[in-house]
Amino acid sequence: MPAARLTFTETFPALAAIPGLRHGFVLRHPEVDVVTDREEALARLAPWHDKELAALDVPRERLATAAQVHGAEVAVCEGASPGAHFFPECDGIITAAAGQGIGIYVADCGAVYLVDPVRRALGLVHSGKKGSELGIARRAIELMGERFGTAASDLIVQVAPCIRPPDYEIDFAALIQADCLAAGVLPLNFHDCGTSTSGDLSCYYSYRVEKGQTGRHLAVAAWERK
Numbered sequence: 001m002p003a004a005r006l007t008f009t010e011t012f013p014a015l016a017a018i019p020g021l022r023h024g025f026v027l028r029h030p031e032v033d034v035v036t037d038r039e040e041a042l043a044r045l046a047p048w049h050d051k052e053l054a055a056l057d058v059p060r061e062r063l064a065t066a067a068q069v070h071g072a073e074v075a076v077c078e079g080a081s082p083g084a085h086f087f088p089e090c091d092g093i094i095t096a097a098a099g100q101g102i103g104i105y106v107a108d109c110g111a112v113y114l115v116d117p118v119r120r121a122l123g124l125v126h127s128g129k130k131g132s133e134l135g136i137a138r139r140a141i142e143l144m145g146e147r148f149g150t151a152a153s154d155l156i157v158q159v160a161p162c163i164r165p166p167d168y169e170i171d172f173a174a175l176i177q178a179d180c181l182a183a184g185v186l187p188l189n190f191h192d193c194g195t196s197t198s199g200d201l202s203c204y205y206s207y208r209v210e211k212g213q214t215g216r217h218l219a220v221a222a223w224e225r226k
Contacts, residue, residue, distance in 0.1 A: 009052050012158045014191040015221075018117050022101075025111065025160045026052045026218040027203050034205070034215035041215045042105065049218045058101035058222045065103050066090040068126045072134035074143050077102060082225075092125030092140045096148045099225035103218055107205040108163035108197050110172040111219035112137050114144065115156045121148040122221050132175040141183040152184030160219055161195035163208055168198070 009024040016023075029048045034041040050060050064077045064085035074094060075087035082100035087093060093102040094114070102124045104111050109128030114137070116122065123140040125131065137157075144150035157180050162172050173192050180190055197204040197217075205214040 009055070010161070012113075012160075012191065012193060014156055015113060015115060015158050018115055018156060020120070020224045021115060021117075021122070021221065022056050022058055022224060023113060023221040024052065024056050024219075026220070028201070028205055028215060028217075030202075032215065035210075035213045037213070038216065041213075045215050052218070053101070053220065056220060056222075057224075058220055060084060062099060062222070063101040063103050063220065064093050064095070065105070066093055066126070068105065070126075070128055070130040072131055072136040072139050074123070074125065074136065074140045076143065076147055091127075091131050092123060092136055094121065094123035094140055094144050094147065096121040098223045101220055101222040103220045105216040105218055106160070106162070107214050107216050108168070108207040110162040110176055111160040111217070112140075112176055113156075113158040113160070113219070113221055114140055115158075115221070116144060116148065116150040116154050117156065118154045119148050119150050120223055121150050122223065124219060124221055127172060127176055129170050129172070132170065132172050132179075135179050137176050138179040138183045141180065141185070152180075153186055153189075155180075155185050155189060157185050157190045159192040160217075161193055161197050161204055163198045163206060164196040167196060168208060
């Protein structure tokens with residue numbers, strides 16, 4: 001029997017060390033039945049996700065999400081009054097608005113956190129097979145530079161749990177790392193937790209292992225409200 005979990009939202013040391021940043025990666029719910037399609041699974045998980053969002057002080061009404069169509073489009077979430085936003089045809093979101101949460105849903109695909117502690121900007125992208133091949137992480141980094149003045153060398157990058165070889169033929173994490181370093185991220189600022197979602201179904205959802213009928217993790221980040 002696996003040991004009982006003490007937390008249901010994973011955090012990452014490299015991001016936890018950044019003053020003013022709130023972040024989390026919501027793990028598998030131990031009781032919610034998610035043997036269904038994506039939309040129904042998300043509906044069943046919504047109360048659980050809302051509870052974890054509230055604990056991070058990033059409530060649903062201040063969370064921006066994207067349609068996630070397995071592309072490389074990245075949305076810019078702006079505005080002095082943070083709120084709930086939904087961006088169609090996008091797989092990533094960037095923002096520099098204090099108090100504005102951004103969220104991405106994943107189950108095997110890579111959630112990539114991009115944090116600029118100098119300009120206080122951040123991004124979150126969904127980088128699966130297609131997105132990684134299209135270089136969505138690099139696109140987000142370039143867009144953060146264009147819109148917020150972010151220097152790639154200032155970025156702290158974190159890759160969340162995702163499926164990895166030998167359970168999947170594509171190494172998302174390696175592609176993401178190569179993309180980020182090519183964009184100018186410093187090697188010491190690139191962090192990968194190294195966890196495979198396919199290896200522990202007590203903590204993680206795996207689209208591949210569970211044949212498409214499973215839940216979704218919520219990766220979330222926000223700068224604290226001023």
